[in-house]
Amino acid sequence: MRHVLKRAGLGIAAAMTCAGLMAGLAGCTSDGGLDIGIGGKGRSPEDTIRVTPDDGAKGVAPDGRVEVRVPSGRLERVKVVKVEDSQPVEVPGAISEDGLRWRPAAGARLALAAKYSVDAVALDAHGRRSARHTTFTTAVPEHRFIGYFKPENRSTVGTGMIVSFGFNRPIENRAAVERAIRITSRPAVEVSGHWFGKERLDFRPRAYWQPGTEVTVDLRLRDVEGAPGVYGIQHKTIGFTVGRSQVSRVDAEKHTMEVRRDGELVKTLPITAGAPKTTTYNGKMVVTELFDVTRMNGATVGFKKKDGKGEYDIKDVPHAMRLTDSGTFLHGNYWAPRSTFGTANVSHGCVGLHDEKGGSEDSPAGWFFERTLIGDVVEVVNSTDRKVSPDNGLGGWNMDWAHWRAGSALR
Structure with missing residues (x-):
């Protein structure tokens, strides 16, 4: 524990x-x-x-x-x-x-x-x-804009990492802003940007990064006019390294998750996914946050009792890994009977792995958590839900390369 x-x-x-x-x-x-x-x-x-x-x-x-x-x-x-x-x-x-x-x-x-x-x-x-x-x-100085970005500088990430910028103000001159962000890698690959509206710009290569790739992001936004009378303030260089490849495949119908390292099957874990009325998204999702303990409350999403309190309120959910901005997580579950995992889907959309209260390193959830990086890919198949949207978390891998490149302001 x-x-x-x-x-x-x-x-x-x-x-x-x-x-x-x-x-x-x-x-x-x-x-x-x-x-x-x-x-x-x-x-x-x-x-x-x-x-x-x-x-x-x-x-x-x-x-x-x-x-x-x-x-x-x-x-x-x-x-x-x-x-x-x-x-x-x-x-x-x-x-x-x-x-x-x-x-x-x-x-x-x-x-x-x-x-x-x-x-x-x-x-x-x-x-x-x-x-x-x-x-x-x-506060950002008046008439200035800034891009908040992922991943963190000097981090080691999974092969599915997408470089994502969220801007504090709507960007009207998207071509000028995209041109001022230069992403290079060793070994070199083509990287293209894709705009989701006027406040978000993501970058990714055609396929997952190769393990060991070193990526450099040059921000030359200072004095770039992003909108009439609004100029950038950032001038910096950041970088990150791509670690080993880990792609995990969740089969909602079979109640299993196959964990593959560098293409080889490492382990198959029993899971529980979304129940019939609260199913889990299909598609490729990327781990964006890791929490050793977190709180989850049904009242925040409308699952309330007559007294207004949540139908569930678990204040110490262990080994939580965020997959989407809208709230899909892969996490430890200590409150469901162990027999649930591998046999039934009972969640409100998340993927659950057996765990113990307080979080056990020896549990399936603990095992997977200790081997997960920000940027690792988790793909869900055989759910009755729709495919996750490309702008929900780092869901850009659900868009083919031609459509991704078409979202660049430089094309």
Whole structure:
């Protein structure tokens, strides 16, 4: 059993939802229109961990209040980090002696035009864990734009990684902005951009990256006019390395997941997928976040009892791996009977692996979690749901190369 994972770039906690599963943010996807963006733009009345600024807040001042608190119990760990930058930087701070509050160290200030993540885990009076994950962005100078990007600089990622930019303002001159972002690799491959609307630009090669590829992203957006009178401020170079190949195939009908490394079958794991009324998306999805523990609450996606509380509220979902922005996760499940895995689909759209309360490294979920990188591909087949949208998470591999290239502003 373990509760803390010491892995570079690993998120501590998140709040989200899935079948028989979790709480605090949005939920697992389904064919019944349940496609709510995870990230919890609202606050559940059942939240035990209160975070300031609110999740998804924009334009936070550099000297704005940052605080994490609980009404009772104690905070076990809190981490506030500037992410999606040339170098992640942790905000120094400390938990109060009574364990009820975390605040930044005296004199600490937030950076302008930056994105921050807040990860917190708390214990109640009975030693039960609850987790919360939020993000916010700070103020961008007037008449300027910035692109928040994935993956993190200097990270090692899976072969399915897609370079994704989210802009803080609508981009009208998309060709100029796309031209100012240059992506090269060793060994060299053709990389093309694809716009999803005016605020998101993704880049990928024709096929998955080869293991060992070194990728460089040159941002030359400073003074590029993205919209009338709005100019870029970024001028930096970032890079990442592609690790080993791991592609996992979930068969919703057979209730199995085949894990392949470099094309060879390593292990077949029993799973549970979305129930008949809350099915799992088909298609290729990419792991974008890893959480050793997270919370999932049915109330955030409409699964409520008559008293308004969630039909389920699991505050310590172990080994959670995000697959889509709308809330599809592959995660550990300790509350379903072990006989469920490999025989039945009972979730609200997520893919579940057997686990133990607290998270066991020896469980199927623990085994898979320890061997997963951001950027690994999980493909779901034989579900009765539709195929996941290319803009839902890093779902761009569900679009053929011709259509992908047609979405570039440079064609």
